[in-house]
Amino acid sequence: MATLKEIAQAAGVSLTTVSNVVNGNYHRVSSDTVERIQSLIRQSGYVPNQAARSLAQRESRIIAVIVQAIENENIFRNPYTAEYVGALTVELYKNGYFPLIRYTDDYRDVEGDLRGWNVAGAIFSGAYSRHLKNIKSLTTMPTVFTDCYFRIPGINHVGVDDEAGGQMAAEYLAGMGHRRMAFVANSIEESEVDQHRLLGFRAELADRGITLPDQCVIPTPANIYNPQTLQELMRRDAPSAIFCTSDRVAAQLVQALHLLGYRVPEDVSVLGFDNLPLAELTHPPLSTLAQDINQKAKLVVDMLMRHIRQKDLPPERTLLGVWLVERSSVRRYEEG
């Protein structure tokens, strides 16, 4: 309820002085009055009004966190998104900023929110390039892109090495003796993340003289839930190992395979991606290509903070590594 003005009156000083104390500009105020004002602030339970601050400074303490979505789907049903946005939230609060979580497939909304709230910066996750092209504010505001391959000069970016991930998957599965494989994507059409994982996977297989036929690339998990399609894949191509672009898809695939009577990993091996908590809850627990989501979130937020504090910083790009975590969903392939 208390305002700067009221505190100023109570302390017998000017508004400016109180403002300086609140914002930590102690070199402009005598240590005497600093203490006096601070105790008044504590007593009165003063809380700065964020709207007024945003208005005067033309910048709020809000960071937009924007997630690619399909219409009004619940984005947090995707455990990767939940884990990642949760981690971003933690890091933002640590830095005194507030996340404004926006899911959308219509980036006109986004543009409006970014400007309407005078956000200090933005973090994009998983956005498709064709959408991002339409957002103008992006170049004028501190922004970090993640989980996407949108390329314009001067953009900050934190990614995981999806191609290397695909390559490691191929190395591992081929090394375990597998020769007939399949790949399940989230959305091979739209997601460049998926495309890069497939790219690395296919290239490394090719290097080893193994080809991944087109009909063994499942473009979206929706197909895998359809018993017909899955059964057909298993009968026709008889893959002994299936690499999935996420643990979520892998978990659902394991379930679908069970329903059709296939045992994992005795009949088919399944390899995931992300190393989410979910990977330990399936049966068998998922072998997977791990990424460090907490580290990613921290890097992203730190990078953003840097660019908010110093607006003319040159753009940065960081690529995070992935590594293999072996559990029990992949086994060595034995002929016959």
Added chain:
Amino acid sequence: MATLKEIAQAAGVSLTTVSNVVNGNYHRVSSDTVERIQSLIRQSGYVPNQAARSLAQRESRIIAVIVQAIENENIFRNPYTAEYVGALTVELYKNGYFPLIRYTDDYRDVEGDLRGWNVAGAIFSGAYSRHLKNIKSLTTMPTVFTDCYFRIPGINHVGVDDEAGGQMAAEYLAGMGHRRMAFVANSIEESEVDQHRLLGFRAELADRGITLPDQCVIPTPANIYNPQTLQELMRRDAPSAIFCTSDRVAAQLVQALHLLGYRVPEDVSVLGFDNLPLAELTHPPLSTLAQDINQKAKLVVDMLMRHIRQKDLPPERTLLGVWLVERSSVRRYEEG
């Protein structure tokens, strides 16, 4: 970039008139000028400044969504929280409001945020009563409580019938021939949700002449991950069925049991709560007491909107039902 003032000048009308058009008060403006101004708004790409609006109206379009947490844990790692907050987010956006997601175990922070942002309302999830007691703003602001049993007169509340859920669990398991059972909570000390589920469970068992010994009430899942503790429980009390306060705990329990060599449901039955997507990903898929999280989110947001629009509305309380979803983690108990 454009402001109301600029549009007013361009249109040759006053600021007020433009404001009325923006806010849909068409009855105060001639349809002529409405159209003229609307086209100007579209051309200029005008977006209202939320900070200015909040300041002038002393109320922002922000709704605080506050989740009980432990320090800086990632709240969305809990799949129930992810699902619920995601659903709330969808409903809030549908109504033109923005979620401010706050996790905390220190409600002094919360109080500050609520006031600092001039939030239009607040939604609490899973908060412990001892924390809520310290928040003063609660009675002066439209608020809906969920997943908690904080009782002060005049508070809005949407809950699920936890006690009935516990009772139905008992009916089901006893009906399947089980006599020796256990209960695993998230935090029996703090969570009144857990306490009520246990209450209903125990009471219904008692009605059937079955007692649930204290040592068969596991206060927190941390104990269950400890193979020693779990092994001891299984050896000493040999429960043939275990009722868990959430699917997440149930999924982890199933895993822990597997590791000790127990088969589910052949050796032990496991019953969950919530009916999350996760319940279909475990092996065996979880039988569980289902709640409709989407409906809950919709009810909560609708209720909140009502109280924001009309501040003197009498408080409301709604209790949602739960129902049994049978999958494969519970089987009939056969002697020997």
Added chain:
DNA sequence: CTGTTAGCGCATTCAT
């Protein structure tokens, strides 16, 4: 139906 006026609470010159 339209315009004028006066804040909302704060940051930020520029004086002193």
Added chain:
DNA sequence: ATGAATGCGCTAACAG
């Protein structure tokens, strides 16, 4: 080291 004045962009009460 401190204060007075100005404006951020908008809403709302009041006049016309």
